[in-house]
Amino acid sequence: MSYQLLYWPGLQGRGEFVRLALEEAGVPYVDMALRKDGMPKIVASLDAGKVDHPSFAPPVLKAGDLLIGQTANILMYLGAKHKLAPRAEAGRLWANQLQLTIADIVSEAHDTHHPISTNLYYEDQKKEAKARARDFREERIPKFLNYFESVVRGGHAVGSRLSYVDLSLFQLIEGLRYAFPKTMARLEPSYPKLIALHDKVAARPNIAAYLQSKRRIPFNETGIFRRYPELDK
């Protein structure tokens, strides 16, 4: 199976959750964001005139003849193919449920810097961003992390083995640390299981090699997790 990851160049964004699964699985893939001829293919994957199953937005995974959109959907597919999720129905559903809950906090993290419109600059919604970020720091991050802490059992979120959910929880912690360093420094002692899981993922050989490579795009202020000091306290 040859994979192509179709995602915007220059940022981790939601594409990063897919990259981490591909890297952990150790399967070859072409990251079209790094290819000179990538952009037309990324744009075509969103175009109902050009593909049978267009996506509303990237990331999109091309897997042979399949074109798969929506991050959690891509991960469900990769999890089944590459032993990054349980085979049994109950475990598969549980992994998907947790991944969708991660998707929810990721959307909320995005909305801290764009609470009014994705079509306006951050600077044009900064006041509202401060209010939304405050709620996110004080109410939402603790609520979500309390939840995720409660489901990590035996070192993993799903069953007794690594799954794509663990990889995504690692990325969530990374992103929150980047965007909200003061908040996370304060909160992390309350989440020992999540932090241990994060550290365990970071130490896995394929992930450690990836994080050291040029393929890991640094966090920056075009992604979902952005460091605007005025939004952290």
Added chain:
Amino acid sequence: MSYQLLYWPGLQGRGEFVRLALEEAGVPYVDMALRKDGMPKIVASLDAGKVDHPSFAPPVLKAGDLLIGQTANILMYLGAKHKLAPRAEAGRLWANQLQLTIADIVSEAHDTHHPISTNLYYEDQKKEAKARARDFREERIPKFLNYFESVVRGGHAVGSRLSYVDLSLFQLIEGLRYAFPKTMARLEPSYPKLIALHDKVAARPNIAAYLQSKRRIPFNETGIFRRYPELDK
């Protein structure tokens, strides 16, 4: 299989997407929102101390021994059991992808009245709500509906048969009409395939009977789709 739907009483909310699938399938289920002893069970389904697979938020479906959270995840499960989704992998993934995209616009519809915090009253974020609702009406609804219109082929969103995605698109149109009647009156002529699909779903015997029954809770201002005239133009 005996089903229990665990969702807050008094509103359609995200639970409604699940209700529509259960009603179309014609399978018996207990709506715990209507039971006097329902609330403790709803709350327990969110509690890691009480259940193995707690949910972050309702709706939750109890299916025998399984407890399944996240709307799109529940629908994927029901779709497979009750012929409301294709059996083949490509079709299942496509249905899930579309459902997750519906989930995205549903979240954005919610945020039109709560752009800053779900912990504050609407009245305390009304100014921001007006700005967000304007963007939603002018940019986001057309972008999403253009997309969904482009994927309805042969009268259905997924393959050539009814799926849970069609039911959810029906509910999306219903909700948008309730919350944004002026906007939808203006936009609907541009989406003939979606409106035809909506009407076809409404006319299905099980759905038509459900919509006429007391089980269909009217839209109201505690749900996701709220009619605040100042947010519609």
